[in-house]
Amino acid sequence: MSAVGKLVVIEGLDGAGKRTLTKALTDALAARGARVTTGAFPRYGEDVHADLVDDALHGRLGDLTDSVHGMSVLYALDRRGAADRIRADLDSYDVVLLDRYIASNAAYGAARLRQRADGGFVEWVRALEVDRFRLPLPDLQLLLRVPVEVAADRAAHREATEDRDRDVYESDGGLQQRCGAVYDELAAAGWLSPWEVVDGTADLRVEPLLERLLTR
Ligand SMILES: Nc1ncnc2c1ncn2[C@@H]1O[C@H](COP(=O)(O)OP(=O)(O)O)[C@@H](O)[C@H]1O
Numbered sequence: 001m002s003a004v005g006k007l008v009v010i011e012g013l014d015g016a017g018k019r020t021l022t023k024a025l026t027d028a029l030a031a032r033g034a035r036v037t038t039g040a041f042p043r044y045g046e047d048v049h050a051d052l053v054d055d056a057l058h059g060r061l062g063d064l065t066d067s068v069h070g071m072s073v074l075y076a077l078d079r080r081g082a083a084d085r086i087r088a089d090l091d092s093y094d095v096v097l098l099d100r101y102i103a104s105n106a107a108y109g110a111a112r113l114r115q116r117a118d119g120g121f122v123e124w125v126r127a128l129e130v131d132r133f134r135l136p137l138p139d140l141q142l143l144l145r146v147p148v149e150v151a152a153d154r155a156a157h158r159e160a161t162e163d164r165d166r167d168v169y170e171s172d173g174g175l176q177q178r179c180g181a182v183y184d185e186l187a188a189a190g191w192l193s194p195w196e197v198v199d200g201t202a203d204l205r206v207e208p209l210l211e212r213l214l215t216r
């Protein structure tokens with residue numbers, strides 16, 4: 001029988017250090033002999049919906065950006081196109097590690113609408129992506145938690161060093177603040193899966209997380 005891998009998701013604000021943690025976890029898992037594969041959403045350059053998201057976040061899609069539901073449908077369609085691939089990966093890897101997944105849609109959309117995690121929007125995202133699009137549920141979600149100011153500083157630093165413009169969500173401090181609060185609530189409620197909160201301001205220590213990622 002083929003192995004059934006674990007779907008592990010890293011969530012957090014723009015600039016929290018998700019990409020950095022994904023790399024550190026991948027290296028540590030591989031060093032332990034685990035079969036691990038990674039992915040990131042949106043799948044820019046790979047999926048037309050993700051490329052439309054990029055257009056929208058950089059002001060090239062008119063008033064579509066203003067629509068929270070419209071934006072969320074684009075993110076969700078990108079994931080829908082990846083669902084079969086994720087399922088196949090779960091059959092051949094021990095860990096499938098994703099940088100952002102369904103909870104990003106829930107947290108950013110609710111924050112834009114000034115709703116909380118128990119509001120209608122989060123449930124709308126769950127109904128769309130889980131019930132209707134049949135996306136695989138995560139086994140574990142890691143919330144990489146940093147104060148908004150730290151995330152903003154890191155995003156600004158990356159903008160300066162990597163020639164990468166900040167988009168309309170990243171430049172909205174109030175949105176990031178509210179989004180961080182919704183993430184905390186989603187983690188506390190165990191939305192879609194168990195969550196582990198990781199302190200993104202402390203020295204990154206991945207060892208304590210490995211057992212959680214590898215045992216069922
Ligand atoms: N623990 C950390 N301490 C200091 N800087 C960090 C840390 N983690 C990430 N960074 C830096 O912050 C910036 C954003 O990190 P990144 O992993 O790209 O964030 P994200 O994927 O969450 O947007 C990068 O320049 C990265 O080098």
Ligand SMILES: Cc1cn([C@H]2C[C@H](O)[C@@H](COP(=O)(O)OP(=O)(O)O)O2)c(=O)[nH]c1=O
Pocket residue numbers: 014041042075076100101102104105106108109167169170
């Ligand atoms: C994946 C995803 C991202 N987002 C938001 C979070 C980010 O602010 C923005 C872009 O995603 P991000 O992964 O941060 O891309 P970039 O490499 O450009 O930083 O989209 C959603 O609102 N819903 C989603 O489903």
